[in-house]
Amino acid sequence: MKKRTTGGSTLNARKRGKRSGLTQVSALALSGLLLVSNGALDGLAEAQSYQFSSIDVQGNQRVDASTIASYAGIGRGETISAAQLNDAYQGIAGSGLFQSVELIPRGNTLVIQVEEFPTINVIAFEGNRRINDENLDEIIDSRSRRVYSPAQAEADAAMIAEAYRQGGRVAATVSPKIIPRSDNRVDLVFEIQEGRVSEIERLSFVGNRNFSDRRLRRVLETKQAGLFRTFVTRDTLVEDRLEFDKQLLRDFYNNRGFIDMQVLSTSAEIDRNRRGFILTFNVAEGQQFRIGNVSVSSEVAGVDIDAFRRAARLRSGRTYSPVPVDTDIARMEKLATRMGLDFIRVEPRVTRNDRDLTLDIEYVISRGPRIFIERIDIEGNTTTLDRVVRRQFDSVEGDPFNPREIRAGADRIRALGFFRDTEVEAIAGSRSDLVVVDVNVEEAPTGSLGFGASYGTNTGLGFNLSFSERNFLGRGQALSASLGLTNSSQVFSFNFVEPAFLGRDVAFGLSAFYRTTEQDYAYYNTDLGGFEPSFTFPLADYSRFGLRFTYDYGKVYDVNEDSSYILVTEEEMGGLSSFSAGYSFFYDTLNDGPDPRGGILLRFRQDFGGREDGASFVRTEALVRAKRLVFNEDVTLRAELEGGAVMFSGGNSRIIERYQLSNKIRGFEPNGVGPRDLNVENEDVLGGNYFAVARFEADFPIGLPEEYGIKGGLFWDIGSVWDLNDINGGPTGNDPVDDGFHLRSAAGVSVFWESPLGPLRLNFSQPLIMEDYDQEQNFEFTVATTF
Structure with missing residues (x-):
């Protein structure tokens, strides 16, 4: 049997020294597989068996003759059929090393004539701007100084195109070309046409009756292209992301009682301006149960x-x-x-x-069946320690196997946020009653650097720099530090949390802070510092209990000569340290509770302590916060009640230990609300030993296109701060201070903007109930971003 190829095209291309397309080489290889000379075919038709005493390999340069003979699998003196001879041909051609293969029986000799694929000299990329050469080189499997394979080059081109599609450039095309060189070498060039980003101009839904398009868009990972499309990467069409979006939609509906919900189809169509895609999800909601x-x-x-x-x-x-x-x-x-x-x-x-x-x-x-966990295998965690992953499971080696516990452990691993991808499955163990829990993870960045800015009409412009690491040294520990600067204050804080102290479900925390103020809106300055070790542990579902020890240091200084005698007295006390021990109770279903439409947060804390001057105190604080999504979850309502009391014996509280209502209620300047000494020119705000405040807020769409990321809000705050230990005295002994229970209230509107720099909020406030001496603040904004 003889199979021939024609090599004229290749030869001519080499003589011209020009680039020859991969399609030409593929055609030559295909002709080698299909063209059979008439003489050889006639011979095969007449002869049913062959026997060769020798094998003669011709045309090979790099591949050893014995290796080629081994691919054929024909033994000397062995009687073979025509079908076996064809199998020998397929074995050699299937090695992927040769452009053409010919098997020529010549009496007792089998002649194997081959033409080897060339060696790759260099690999180059042309036309790529969005993905650099180094990253593209990591994607492909072809390598310099290896044998060129047309099939592999085509596969590499497909992988490069897929990388562009993942970046939203679905129109990208990649064509592999070869340039013949001397000594049977070629240069492999991937010609890339990147195309433009296939942005999603509009996300729409068909079949949704209970939830608006706006609400469902918030569920999806994919987003619409907006004003700042240059900075957004989730507004591109990525097919793999669509599958994830379908699952998010199903989970959203199932958690709200729509158990029959289906995503019937998705369609992506080019809009009529050919600027991007219109992505439509066709859903069947079903009934709510x-x-x-x-x-x-x-x-x-x-x-x-x-x-x-x-x-x-x-x-x-x-x-x-x-x-x-x-x-x-x-x-x-x-x-x-x-x-x-x-x-x-x-x-x-x-x-x-x-x-x-x-x-x-x-x-x-x-x-259930008597099946035990043989072992837990963890792979892919290059940074995170095994024990951090392992402790997310309630079961250990040797425990009874519980599929639900394994699924719950997998969910906890994902909730850590340490990994891009997590796969957990139970596979058969060494015996029928044993299983192996196989955990495969892919690490993700866990550190962040944040920059923030704020502005108040009285405090001016402020900046904040923060650093956080959620998986410090791969131990699952949280470490963060921040520095805040304004015209009137400097604040430094540090926090460290070990979530599994001594291998138990007990979190150990250590926090420290230092704050100094040089206030433009008050006639005194303060220094405050302290640190607090703490332990918290779970009590039941959604609740935790904490114990802590606190050391504080503070002083009041640079009190103006026209200030209240109370502040002058506190300045004379100098810097004082205090020590306290306390406990806390938390109950939180706001974000991860059983009801996805809302939840509640309860916090109660109490501290018992003493100051180095002999005064002792009890501080009690409570907070209730609730959230609810209404009107088909397009509107978010929030309510918050907060109160506190600090009671001193054996001494009086200081300004730095009392409550300031200005940071509890909007619409008033810092140090602008509270008990006040009206007998002095400065009319100093002195703070109070008790406070209570209620805050109510709603945010909602205001009709702007959702891709702008702008929502509106309304708020109303009401509260009071009151009581001082000493309201009489002073130089004359008859200088009363107004520390009565006077309600303050303010209302306003807010603008929320998911800007490229981070979430921005603007508050426009108007006090409704105030005293004549209160100072109002009608505008403020905050913005923060994290990298």
């Missing part, structure tokens, strides 16, 4: 079913969401572990009632 009857049953004998019923917190009538169901299951399985019950599984059996649109949930307690 609520929780019907909730019950608990057991298939395991001897189980205290009442204890498990008490552990179930799901209640009838609320909108269905899988989150509280999973929380109940986790709580009941932990209860089973505390009871000494192994291999207990709690499965929710859902009965659908289409008539009244409810779902009956029955928690069924059963005994």
Whole structure:
């Protein structure tokens, strides 16, 4: 059998010394596979078997003859059929080393004539501006001084084009070309036409009745192109991101009771101006379901079913969401572990009632298979220590295998924010009753550098520089520091958190700060500093308890001679240190609670301490904050109630220990509200031992295109700060200070802008209730960005 190729095109290209396209070489290789001389074909048709005493390899330069013969797989003296001879040909051609292969039987000799692929001399890229040569070289598999392969070059071109598509340039084209050189070498050149970025001009939805397009756009990772499209990368069309967006939409609807929601299709069409794409999601929302009857049953004998019923917190009538169901299951399985019950599984059996649109949930307690965890393998964590990943699992090697716990551990790993991608799966172990938990992660940057700016009509322009590292030295520790500068103050703060102190679910924190003020709006200056070690640990779902020890140092100085006698007295006290011990209670469902439409934050803290001059004090503070999304989640309502009291005995409180209402209520300048000495020219604001304030706020769309990132808001604040230990005295002993309970209130409008520099907020305020001596502040803005 003889298979021939014609090499004229290649030869001519070499003589001309010009670039020859990859398509020409591919055509030559294809002709080598398909063209068979008539004589050889006739011979094969007549002869059914061959026997060769020798093999003669011709045309090879780099590849050894014995290697080529091994590809053929024909033994000397072995009788072979025509089909086996064809297999020998396929074996040599399939090695990818040769442009053409010919098998020519000549009596007892098999002649193998080959033409080798050239060697790659250099690899070059032309036309690329968005991706540099170094990054492109990392993408491709072709390498200099290796054998050139047309198939590999085409695959490399496809990978380069995919890299451009991931960057939103779906029109990018990549063509591999070769330039013949001497000694059977070629230069491989990838000619790239990058094309323009395929931006998404509009994101729209079809089939959504319960939620507006604006609300659903906030769910997606993909964004519309806006005014600052140059700085935004998520407004490009990336196919892989669309799959993630579909899952985000399904999760959004499922968490709000729409269990039948489907994303029927997505379509991307070029707009009529050919500037970008119109991306449309076609959804079928289905009906919203609520929780019907909730019950608990057991298939395991001897189980205290009442204890498990008490552990179930799901209640009838609320909108269905899988989150509280999973929380109940986790709580009941932990209860089973505390009871000494192994291999207990709690499965929710859902009965659908289409008539009244409810779902009956029955928690069924059963005994699962006796499978143990053989080991937990962690791969891909080049920076993060194994123990940081491992402690996210409640189970360890040798424990009963619980699929739900493994899924929960995987979710906790993702929630760390240390990794770009996390894959967790259970694979078969060394025995049928063992599994291996395989964890594959891809590290992500965890450090950030932030720059911020603020402005107030009285405080002027302020700047803030901050650094944070959420995974310090790969130990899962959080480290942050910040420096703030304004016309009147300098603030430095430092924070460190070890989330698993001594390997326990106890967080150890250490914070320190130093603040000095040189105030333009008050007739005194202050120095404050301190540090605070603390421990916090979980009590139950969404709640934590903390213990802390605090050291503070502070002094008041440069008090103006026309200031209150109270401030003069406090300056004479000099710098004083204080020590205190306290506790805190937190309950937080604002962001990760069972209801995705809102939540609540409760915080209560109390400190007991003493000052070095013999005074002792008790400080108590409480905060309640709530958030709710209304009007199909287009409007966000927030409410906040806060209060505090500091009570001294054996001495009086100082200005730096009392409350200032100006940082609790908008519309008033710093040190512009509170008890005041009206008997002096300066009418100093002195602060109070008690405060209470309520803040209410709403933010909502104002009709501008969503891609502008601008929303509006309204707010109303009301509160008071009052009481001083000493309101009488002074040089005459009869100089009363106004420290009564006087309400202050202010209302205003806000503008929220997701700018390229970071979230910006502008407040325009107007006091509604104020005293004659209060100082108002009608405008302020803040902006911050993090890299």
